[in-house]
Amino acid sequence: MSEIEIKVPNIGDFEGVEVIEVLTSEGKIIVKNDPLITIESDKSSVEIPSNHDGKVKSLKIKVGDKVSEGDLILILENKSQTNEVIEKNKEIEKEFKKIKIIKPEIDQTSPNQNKASVIDISSASPKARKFARELGVDITQVVGSEKDGRVVEEDIKKFVSSKPKNNNQIIESEPKKIKNEFEHSDFGEIEIKDIPRVKKLSSTYLTNSWTTIPHVTNHDEADITEMESFRSSLTDIYTGEKIKITPLAFIIKALVASLKKFPSFNSSIDEIETGKMTQKKYYHIGIAVDTPNGLMVPKIRNANNKKISLLSKELRDVSELCRNLKIDKKELFGGSMTITSLGGIGGSFFTPIINYPEVAILGIGKSQKKQIFKDGKFQTRTMLPISLSYDHRIIDGAEAARFNNDLKENIGKNFAYKLAI
Secondary structure (H helix, E strand, C coil): CEEEEEEECCCCCCCCEEEEECCCCCCCECCCCCEEEEEEEECCCEEEECCCCEEEEEECCCCCCCCCCCCCEEEEEEEECHHHHHHHHHEEEEEEEEHCCCCCCCCCCCCHCCCCCCCCCEEECCCHHHHHHHHCCCCHHHCCHHHHCCCHHHHHHHHHHCCCCCCCCCCCCCCCCCCCCHHHHHHHCCCCCCCCHHHHHHHHHHHHHHHCCCCEEEEEEEHHHHHHHHHHEECCCCCEEECCCCCCHHHHHHHHHHHHHHHHHHEEEECCHHCEEEECCCCEEEEEECCCCCEEEEEEEEEHHHHHHHHHHHHHHHHHHHHHCCCCCHHCCCCCCEEEECCCCCCHHHHCCCCCCECCEEEEEECCEEEEEEECCEEEEEEEEEEEEEECCCCCHHHHHHHHHHHHHHCEEEEHCCCCC
């Protein structure tokens, strides 16, 4: 009996890459071409196979190690051509034949998923396994569409998209929980606190939105110089005192005008399988309100019929109701589109998550004065960062860009002076 060292072969551009899976163990009989480890770079994942038969005497590598060409993976006890290896291979073959392959029920809407079933994790490519880990999907539950039930990324996408069916049935199965090797208290003093109820409730809807809707976000800037000048010039005709109108009231009016021009943004998809979407004739704008208990999104109803001053007052009123947890639950549903603003806190662009079952959300950052080249010269202008996330199943990139352009125009000079106060 001799010992054989199995080392990392020439792996091209892979150098100092991480081991993300160890696919064998000490004492295990392996044959040539059996996968031993999976390594992962920034670009892809690769399985390293064995180039000999034998029994694993000792592993020299573990998950998380960084490896390069020539690094030792394991040591084999070489017993090729001996009865032990031959008999073991026969046993493996017999056991494999005993495995009952579970065939999925025929689903006319998903013909590609009826070809085969997943038996174990080895039926998936390293890239697919990585994709499943990132989404928290138990890959053994995914039906493979490739030869011999092999799972590819498209199968995982179909598996995830098939889970949420409606607003009440958000997720049918929990992702596999990963147990940490150490406790937080092993490293210092900690405190266990309850997650606020509002955050626990909203987490379900956020997860559903993120896994159901293919998000795309367009970033742009709106010139609000004239709007801000107009807003700051507002005074009471009787007292001469300044009238305080939040910029958000102007943005609501501008958004409503754009929704009228682009009605697909004022729609919802409850079930994509039906091939139908609900296009709304009302304009109820959701406003994300930051409260001590978590984020809440009340609706400003019929914003198209209200003056700027009334919108500003309603914004203050609903925000106060949310912070005191006195808002009616119904007021958190039935919106056209949502606005979430970080302007009062800071920051510029971000990626807001769509408020399901709406199809778009507008994110507002903190305005800044910038030097902008306009009318043949540089001018100091007040610019507002806007981030528009949209459902790519209904809205394409060109339509989103046109919507942004229209919204910027509405927020700017041509729209601000036409608004009724």
